[in-house]
Amino acid sequence: MLCRKYGRPSTLVLITILLMAALVFFFGITTHLHSNVDSSVKTNIQQVRNELSYHFHQKLESVKTIVKIDPALKPRNIKLLNQQDIQPFRGNILFLVNSNIGNKERRTSIRKNWANQTKFNQHRKKFHNVSFKAYFMTGFKAEKFNLAKTESVKYGDLLITNRTEDYWDFSRRAMISFHWTIENCYYDYLLKADDDIFIHIPNLFTFLYKDPYVLKHHDRLYAGYIIMHGKPHRNLKFKWGVTYEEWGADAYPPFSTGMGFILSRFIIEKMIPHFDWEKPFRVDDVYIGHLVYMAQISNIGIRSSVGQEFSRFNDPKKCPIQSKAIVYHQVLTEDCMRKLTESSLKVK
Ligand SMILES: *[C@@H]1O[C@H](CO)[C@@H](O)[C@H](O)[C@H]1NC(C)=O
Ligand SMILES: *[C@@H]1O[C@H](CO)[C@@H](O)[C@H](O)[C@H]1NC(C)=O
Numbered sequence: 001m002l003c004r005k006y007g008r009p010s011t012l013v014l015i016t017i018l019l020m021a022a023l024v025f026f027f028g029i030t031t032h033l034h035s036n037v038d039s040s041v042k043t044n045i046q047q048v049r050n051e052l053s054y055h056f057h058q059k060l061e062s063v064k065t066i067v068k069i070d071p072a073l074k075p076r077n078i079k080l081l082n083q084q085d086i087q088p089f090r091g092n093i094l095f096l097v098n099s100n101i102g103n104k105e106r107r108t109s110i111r112k113n114w115a116n117q118t119k120f121n122q123h124r125k126k127f128h129n130v131s132f133k134a135y136f137m138t139g140f141k142a143e144k145f146n147l148a149k150t151e152s153v154k155y156g157d158l159l160i161t162n163r164t165e166d167y168w169d170f171s172r173r174a175m176i177s178f179h180w181t182i183e184n185c186y187y188d189y190l191l192k193a194d195d196d197i198f199i200h201i202p203n204l205f206t207f208l209y210k211d212p213y214v215l216k217h218h219d220r221l222y223a224g225y226i227i228m229h230g231k232p233h234r235n236l237k238f239k240w241g242v243t244y245e246e247w248g249a250d251a252y253p254p255f256s257t258g259m260g261f262i263l264s265r266f267i268i269e270k271m272i273p274h275f276d277w278e279k280p281f282r283v284d285d286v287y288i289g290h291l292v293y294m295a296q297i298s299n300i301g302i303r304s305s306v307g308q309e310f311s312r313f314n315d316p317k318k319c320p321i322q323s324k325a326i327v328y329h330q331v332l333t334e335d336c337m338r339k340l341t342e343s344s345l346k347v348k
């Protein structure tokens with residue numbers, strides 16, 4: 001299709017190369033991306049650990065020994081602003097959707113579409129009536145709070161953190177929310193997403209309950225668009241540039257890009273003791289990878305995206321159906337969300 005559109009294949013190759021170069025540049029990833037299962041299966045977390053420098057471990061040890069923690073940041077003192085409204089979940093798959101407190105329309109659209117469990121009853125039946133529920137984690141804005149509070153009472157699915165909507169505070173928001181789910185819910189898998197994400201529920205079920213690698217690692221799965229050998233970008237002019245003080249090592253642990261990834265409950269439980277409430281690394285998707293690494297899960301199943309599975313870009317204007325995808329982003333309108341959901345419902 002693309003070939004036809006651009007005429008000669010050489011033009012296409014050039015465009016592809018340029019696009020890829022732009023992406024690599026954009027994300028600050030100057031590394032080889034593993035995108036097939038074989039290589040991810042072979043990847044041993046121990047090997048990755050060895051690659052991380054000694055310096056890095058030292059830094060972590062020194063962070064742990066900081067004694068004076070702001071009491072407001074101690075886990076037991078952190079309360080969600082609408083704690084009493086939230087209806088806990090007991091089931092299989094918990095979706096944790098990062099959402100700006102003002103994005104009520106996106107949340108409404110998600111609730112009506114892919115997160116509406118009833119719509120997928122036929123698909124659920126095939127997997128012992130597997131259950132799921134979406135929660136939305138937000139920050140706090142005084143002028144948006146009353147409206148959000150009404151929404152929270154009505155749906156019982158908002159986690160309103162007493163934090164800002166600052167992009168660089170998402171590591172804390174994630175920790176607070178992960179903590180809440182572990183304390184209050186039962187689930188097998190947590191899928192973290194953003195509110196411009198579409199989730200293909202039937203494909204997700206097939207992935208979780210039929211993929212041999214996933215089944216084998218069901219209780220210790222970290223799946224997503226995994227960057228196996230990421231490196232920090234040192235040029236602070238870039239959005240993701242970080243200083244040596246923030247991240248001392250020259251390598252990042254394996255991490256999934258943050259738009260949508262899956263973690264088994266067991267891993268999250270093991271991550272919690274390593275939560276650094278005072279100075280979490282501000283690049284939130286790397287920080288999650290770091291916490292997974294700190295949790296030292298033996299025989300962990302790090303499952304990279306195969307083909308379209310995770311984090312494919314959608315063209316918001318065209319809203320194409322990506323039949324093999326599990327999660328993908330830039331679904332910005334209710335119309336697109338509905339179209340994709342209806343198409344996913346047709347999968348047998
Ligand atoms: C979910 O789907 C069911 C069945 O299609 C429908 O009756 C219900 O109104 C939907 N709920 C929401 C919140 O859209
Ligand atoms: C799933 O739910 C339906 C309707 O509630 C029920 O009839 C069926 O027996 C359930 N199946 C399993 C495997 O639990």
Ligand SMILES: *[C@@H]1O[C@H](CO)[C@@H](O)[C@H](O)[C@H]1NC(C)=O
Nearest residue numbers: 072077078079080081162163
């Ligand atoms: C929210 O955070 C502010 C400080 O940023 C604090 O003064 C206030 O007590 C907190 N509110 C709750 C309910 O935790």
